[in-house]
Amino acid sequence: MKKSFSKLTQSVHTGSWGDVQFKGTVTPIFPSSAYDYEDVPETLYPRYFNTPNQKAVVEKICALENGEDGLIMSSGMAAILTSLMAMLRKGDHAIFQNELYGGTYHAIVNELPRYGMDYTMVEGSDPKNFEQAIRPETKVIYIETPSNPTLKIIDIKAISAIAKKHGIITIIDNTFASPVNQNPIDFGIDIVAHSGTKYIGGHSDICCGVVVSSKELIQSIWSSAIHFGGSLDAHTCWLVERSLKTIVLRVRQQNLNALTIAQYLKTDGRISRVYYPGLPDHPDHAIAKARMTGGFGGMMSFEVKGNADLFMNRLKLIKRAISLGGVESTVTSPVKTSHSKMTAEERLIVGVTDNLVRFSVGIEETQDLIDDIKQALE
Ligand code: PLP
Numbered sequence: 326m327k328k329s330f331s332k333l334t335q336s337v338h339t340g341s342w343g344d345v346q347f348k349g350t351v352t353p354i355f356p357s358s359a360y361d362y363e364d365v366p367e368t369l370y371p372r373y374f375n376t377p378n379q380k381a382v383v384e385k386i387c388a389l390e391n392g393e394d395g396l397i398m399s400s401g402m403a404a405i406l407t408s409l410m411a412m413l414r415k416g417d418h419a420i421f422q423n424e425l426y427g428g429t430y431h432a433i434v435n436e437l438p439r440y441g442m443d444y445t446m447v448e449g450s451d452p453k454n455f456e457q458a459i460r461p462e463t464k465v466i467y468i469e470t471p472s473n474p475t476l477k478i479i480d481i482k483a484i485s486a487i488a489k490k491h492g493i494i495t496i497i498d499n500t501f502a503s504p505v506n507q508n509p510i511d512f513g514i515d516i517v518a519h520s521g522t523k524y525i526g527g528h529s530d531i532c533c534g535v536v537v538s539s540k541e542l543i544q545s546i547w548s549s550a551i552h553f554g555g556s557l558d559a560h561t562c563w564l565v566e567r568s569l570k571t572i573v574l575r576v577r578q579q580n581l582n583a584l585t586i587a588q589y590l591k592t593d594g595r596i597s598r599v600y601y602p603g604l605p606d607h608p609d610h611a612i613a614k615a616r617m618t619g620g621f622g623g624m625m626s627f628e629v630k631g632n633a634d635l636f637m638n639r640l641k642l643i644k645r646a647i648s649l650g651g652v653e654s655t656v657t658s659p660v661k662t663s664h665s666k667m668t669a670e671e672r673l674i675v676g677v678t679d680n681l682v683r684f685s686v687g688i689e690e691t692q693d694l695i696d697d698i699k700q701a702l703e
Pocket of ligand 1: 400401402403426428429469473498500501519520521522532533534648
């Protein structure tokens with residue numbers, strides 16, 4: 326597939342191939358977990374991440390992320406933790422931004438020290454905070470932007486420049502942006518991870534993860550991945566490949582819906598605060614505009630002046646759900662879900678108030694979503 330084709334065309338065609346036997350249009354499913362090992366260029370096995378459906382989905386995601394190679398895994402956490410563990414050794418140090426997906430935060434705090442790995446968490450909005458935390462044994466800088474749930478933006482280009490100066494590997498969780506809106510490899514980031522459960526799957530029915538990087542770094546991650554074993558089966562890979570064919574269309578509509586709804590929410594007196602990087606008064610709007618080249622994404626948060634639970638209960642079209650990135654619009658209370666283990670004081674530091682609503686905007690008609698919010702606020 327020509328690299329010059331647009332993302333829309335690549336999302337449909339790259340990695341996908343027709344059925345050779347019956348000349349069908351779509352990639353067949355190859356469910357074998359047992360393959361011949363004689364007279365073959367490579368022994369295939371699902372946990373070696375090299376079966377046909379795994380390769381098809383990886384080729385497509387690499388085209389969308391501008392990466393050389395990748396791995397499709399059984400969850401976002403498998404992709405994140407396998408990448409981290411592959412890059413770190415006993416005695417190494419890693420730097421993380423302090424606003425992270427809760428699962429990642431708990432994995433770092435609970436797992437890294439058990440393997441003799443040290444870490445520092447820094448406030449992410451100023452790249453200098455990362456540089457100041459660097460030690461001789463620092464091997465990894467890890468970021469997540471836009472962040473959950475207050476949509477803070479980190480300057481990925483500045484972070485990658487600092488890391489390169491010190492010979493440190495950078496890893497980003499690009500889940501919230503999706504490969505349609507932000508391509509960190511273009512700005513010098515080494516490893517891009519996604520919870521594919523979100524925009525890549527896109528229909529709230531698949532759990533998977535991906536990691537995309539250079540051939541060399543993927544080889545290193547692969548060497549650990551075959552031990553940790555977080556591979557994905559052929560049937561689910563085939564569904565992910567199918568989902569990716571519409572990711573550009575889906576995310577474009579989500580970008581449009583989110584921006585229009587954020588603009589509306591700013592004008593409604595019953596809303597006290599809106600967090601969306603596409604709004605000109607978002608503190609990181611300029612940097613978001615420069616780095617999120619495809620759009621500002623489908624995730625936003627807002628504070629209602631009344632009771633957030635009451636508001637969410639009254640929504641008719643928009644569903645309450647803990648995940649995000651699906652075609653259907655969903656809302657979550659971060660206080661009750663992602664940030665429930667924090668103390669009230671810790672939550673306030675990261676801007677998570679009791680009346681904060683996190684909104685994953687779907688692909689529905691924009692006005693229908695606005696009407697649903699209006700009737701729930703009344
Ligand atoms: N990263 C982010 C930003 C997430 O929101 C999530 C899940 O909610 C993950 C990573 C973990 O992904 P998974 O649940 O697919 O393991």
